[in-house]
Amino acid sequence: xxxxxxxxxxxxxxxxxxxxxxxxxxxxxGRDMFSRIIYGARNTVGLALxxxxxxxxxxxxxxxxxxxxxxxxxxxxxxxxxVIMSVPSLIFALLMLSIFGTNLTVIVVVVAVIYSxxxxxxxxxxxxxxxxxxxxxxxxxxxxxxxxxIRKEILPNSTAPLIAEFGLEFCFVFLLIAGLSFLGLGIxxxxxxWGSMVRENATLISFGEITPLIPAAAIxxxxxxxxxxxxxxxxxxxxxxxx
Amino acid sequence: MVPKKDVLLEIKDLRIEGxxxxxxxxxxxxxxxxxxxxxxxxxxxxxxxxxxxxxxASMGFxxxxxxxxxxxxxxxxxxxxxTPENDLRALRGSRIAYVAQSAxxxxxxxxxxxxxxxxxxxxxxxxxxxEAQEDAMELYHxxxxxxxxxxxxxxPHQVSxxxxxxxxxxxxxxxxxxxxxxxxxxxxxxxxxxxxxxxxIRDIVDQFNTAAxxxxxxxxxxxxxxxxxxxxxxxxxxxxxxxxxxxDKPKEEYTKSLWAVRSFKRPQKQRPxxxxxxxIVSVQGIDAAYGKTKVLDDVSFDIYPGMTVAVxxxxxxxxxxxxxxxxxxxxxxxxxILFKGEELPARYQDRSKDQLRQAQMIYQMADTALNPKIRIxxxxxxxxxxxxxxxxxxxxxRVDELLDLIELDPAKFYSRYPPELSGGQKQRxxxxxxxxxxxAFIICDExxxxxxxxxxxxxxxxxxxxxxxxxxxxxxxxxxxxTVRSIADEVVVMQRGKVVEQxxxxxxxxxxxxxxxxxxxxxxxxxxxxxxTTLLEERGVDDIGEAADV
Numbered sequence: 001x002x003x004x005x006x007x008x009x010x011x012x013x014x015x016x017x018x019x020x021x022x023x024x025x026x027x028x029x030g031r032d033m034f035s036r037i038i039y040g041a042r043n044t045v046g047l048a049l050x051x052x053x054x055x056x057x058x059x060x061x062x063x064x065x066x067x068x069x070x071x072x073x074x075x076x077x078x079x080x081x082x083v084i085m086s087v088p089s090l091i092f093a094l095l096m097l098s099i100f101g102t103n104l105t106v107i108v109v110v111v112a113v114i115y116s117x118x119x120x121x122x123x124x125x126x127x128x129x130x131x132x133x134x135x136x137x138x139x140x141x142x143x144x145x146x147x148x149x150i151r152k153e154i155l156p157n158s159t160a161p162l163i164a165e166f167g168l169e170f171c172f173v174f175l176l177i178a179g180l181s182f183l184g185l186g187i188x189x190x191x192x193x194w195g196s197m198v199r200e201n202a203t204l205i206s207f208g209e210i211t212p213l214i215p216a217a218a219i220x221x222x223x224x225x226x227x228x229x230x231x232x233x234x235x236x237x238x239x240x241x242x243x
Numbered sequence: 244m245v246p247k248k249d250v251l252l253e254i255k256d257l258r259i260e261g262x263x264x265x266x267x268x269x270x271x272x273x274x275x276x277x278x279x280x281x282x283x284x285x286x287x288x289x290x291x292x293x294x295x296x297x298x299x300a301s302m303g304f305x306x307x308x309x310x311x312x313x314x315x316x317x318x319x320x321x322x323x324x325x326t327p328e329n330d331l332r333a334l335r336g337s338r339i340a341y342v343a344q345s346a347x348x349x350x351x352x353x354x355x356x357x358x359x360x361x362x363x364x365x366x367x368x369x370x371x372x373x374e375a376q377e378d379a380m381e382l383y384h385x386x387x388x389x390x391x392x393x394x395x396x397x398x399p400h401q402v403s404x405x406x407x408x409x410x411x412x413x414x415x416x417x418x419x420x421x422x423x424x425x426x427x428x429x430x431x432x433x434x435x436x437x438x439x440x441x442x443x444i445r446d447i448v449d450q451f452n453t454a455a456x457x458x459x460x461x462x463x464x465x466x467x468x469x470x471x472x473x474x475x476x477x478x479x480x481x482x483x484x485x486x487x488x489x490x491d492k493p494k495e496e497y498t499k500s501l502w503a504v505r506s507f508k509r510p511q512k513q514r515p516x517x518x519x520x521x522x523i524v525s526v527q528g529i530d531a532a533y534g535k536t537k538v539l540d541d542v543s544f545d546i547y548p549g550m551t552v553a554v555x556x557x558x559x560x561x562x563x564x565x566x567x568x569x570x571x572x573x574x575x576x577x578x579x580i581l582f583k584g585e586e587l588p589a590r591y592q593d594r595s596k597d598q599l600r601q602a603q604m605i606y607q608m609a610d611t612a613l614n615p616k617i618r619i620x621x622x623x624x625x626x627x628x629x630x631x632x633x634x635x636x637x638x639x640x641r642v643d644e645l646l647d648l649i650e651l652d653p654a655k656f657y658s659r660y661p662p663e664l665s666g667g668q669k670q671r672x673x674x675x676x677x678x679x680x681x682x683a684f685i686i687c688d689e690x691x692x693x694x695x696x697x698x699x700x701x702x703x704x705x706x707x708x709x710x711x712x713x714x715x716x717x718x719x720x721x722x723x724x725x726t727v728r729s730i731a732d733e734v735v736v737m738q739r740g741k742v743v744e745q746x747x748x749x750x751x752x753x754x755x756x757x758x759x760x761x762x763x764x765x766x767x768x769x770x771x772x773x774x775x776t777t778l779l780e781e782r783g784v785d786d787i788g789e790a791a792d793v
Contacts, residue, residue: 142680143599
């Protein structure tokens with residue numbers, strides 16, 4: 001294991017300063033901050049990844065179907081997306097979590113539902129540009145089914161922007177989950193999670209200690225890092241070259 | 244031959260480099276060019292010959308990703324390669340003007356035509372707004388635009404393509420430049436519209452004694468316009484000569500091959516007769532509409548096995564719409580389509596797999612007709628797999644066989660992607676995809692109009708060979724009558740959604756014609772420098788504008 005101590009292991013007094021044993025000091029219960037950051041990464045990042053993938057599955061599938069089928073189905077999906085997007089995300093999440101309780105499955109599903117309309121809109125727009133091409137007409141006239149059209153003809157031509165969007169979306173999902181944890185409705189203690197770690201140690205900020213800033217910094221660092229990767233992927237996928 | 248006058252533009256050993264794959268590659272290899280005041284020089288060559296690049300370079304301009312790497316461009320005593328960008332900008336628009344291929348794309352749709360016209364004269368403080376507007380109307384008069392006093396106050400989308408191209412020429416004239424560069428100004432226009440634009444350009448260039456560089460790939464057009472013709476190939480000069488001499492006896496092999504392209508002709512076939520002769524496709528009295536707008540009105544024609552029926556007409560005449568009705572993409576509102584004597588369901592969704600297989604389509608733009616992310620073997624293999632259930636080794640054999648048919652080496656092309664192919668090769672793959680279904684009938688929608696003449700001829704020969712081999716019936720949609728002459732057996736002339744005349748080709752090309760057929764036929768430029776002059780005299784000069792609005 002990378003982490004030197006257990007996730008919920010109390011090893012020293014509360015708020016102990018950093019030393020050779022505890023690289024980042026201890027939290028409000030005397031647990032090792034460094035170990036909890038590492039465990040938190042697994043929970044928060046893993047959860048965010050899961051939620052983003054689910055959001056993409058729903059959004060992209062909906063977008064592709066809407067672009068291919070068109071007509072009333074397209075209209076219906078578009079309005080559905082509008083309805084979800086019109087509700088402020090945090091309020092929607094809080095509402096759902098208070099109704100269904102705060103277990104991990106509910107968090108993942110709720111966050112995925114919140115972010116899927118954005119994926120839906122992007123996919124529909126990208127696929128919309130592809131479905132008007134002559135090669136799609138040729139495939140339709142050949143008698144190919146909708147599923148073949150989506151999988152073989154449209155998807156290969158829409159992946160580049162979708163991959164880039166995946167990175168961006170991941171950041172937003174991650175921030176929302178961290179925000180929910182900070183409010184106490186996300187991942188429940190004693191499970192380590194960056195958002196709740198900020199909250200648990202928040203009182204310390206008034207004493208001029210940096211402990212609550214550490215998980216906050218981790219959140220910021222991850223967000224910026226993912227954005228850099230996304231920028232690089234966008235650059236690669238757009239085929240732009242410096243002249 | 245233009246008498247020796249003052250030299251206006253002198254280009255010596257011009258070299259231009261383009262940036263690709265992270266390297267600078269020379270694309271224009273030392274071109275010399277001399278243009279006198281009032282002279283018109285025609286630049287011709289296929290795509291990639293460097294025509295447009297040289298045209299732009301005569302304004303001291305290199306496109307993004309290009310740079311002028313050597314040689315000199317001297318315009319009226321001024322060396323453009325060393326002139327600072329600011330001075331060059333003052334020169335462009337006022338003394339050198341540029342007319343682009345697509346006027347529709349070059350006008351800003353958010354401003355009125357006259358405001359765009361007067362921008363340059365006002366900017367350069369040559370005229371005040373009111374004067375500039377009056378001058379614009381004067382130019383519109385001279386270019387014989389309809390309602391010259393009023394047309395400038397419309398937005399670009401409110402006037403037709405030919406009128407827009409003339410308005411653009413007027414705009415180029417706004418500052419009375421010494422030199423105008425015409426970059427394929429009529430390529431995107433129908434033959435009937437092309438005439439008026441050509442006449443207008445020639446007129447106005449004459450009136451103001453403006454020098455011009457006329458860039459085109461159409462020899463017959465350049466023959467009407469230019470005093471001198473320069474033939475280019477891959478950034479190098481092939482030959483240059485005065486127009487008449489160039490047309491009479493070209494020296495170089497390449498020029499001769501360009502001249503000879505239009506000579507491809509195959510014997511005309513007769514309709515089969517007898518009781519068992521059933522047309523493969525019979526269109527019977529179909530009407531069609533987009534929304535509430537009726538676009539087809541009682542269209543009927545038959546196509547027999549092994550024959551080519553050319554459907555001709557201007558854009559908007561309903562040629563492609565007819566094809567969409569036959570394929571079932573746009574169900575007709577009235578009438579029916581018979582296939583081998585049996586009625587086809589109107590919507591393609593209701594047709595059987597076998598009905599879909601028998602009628603295939605080849606598209607105009609091979610770029611958008613082939614999925615760029617699918618390998619050639621899969622593009623061609625899919626119909627074979629889909630209809631005949633071939634897979635594994637049998638499928639590969641079939642794909643190789645098809646690649647051989649379209650004269651592409653299977654070893655080289657089997658696993659490549661469409662973007663790696665040239666325009667002609669892509670079109671061949673499009674043909675192979677249609678053949679893979681083993682059809683009886685193929686719709687060819689303007690298959691050669693996006694290609695260079697030499698490449699187009701190769702495609703036509705290929706289609707002809709395949710027709711003989713497999714007894715295919717073609718419905719050949721085109722606006723190019725030269726193509727019709729070379730491969731059609733029967734011709735259907737369409738105008739505004741109606742069939743105005745139809746019959747065997749030789750009948751169609753001999754008078755008497757329907758007036759519209761006559762207009763179409765006489766509008767095709769011929770390889771005779773006096774053709775335009777003669778034609779205009781025959782029609783009466785005032786008729787040009789009307790001809791276009793037919």
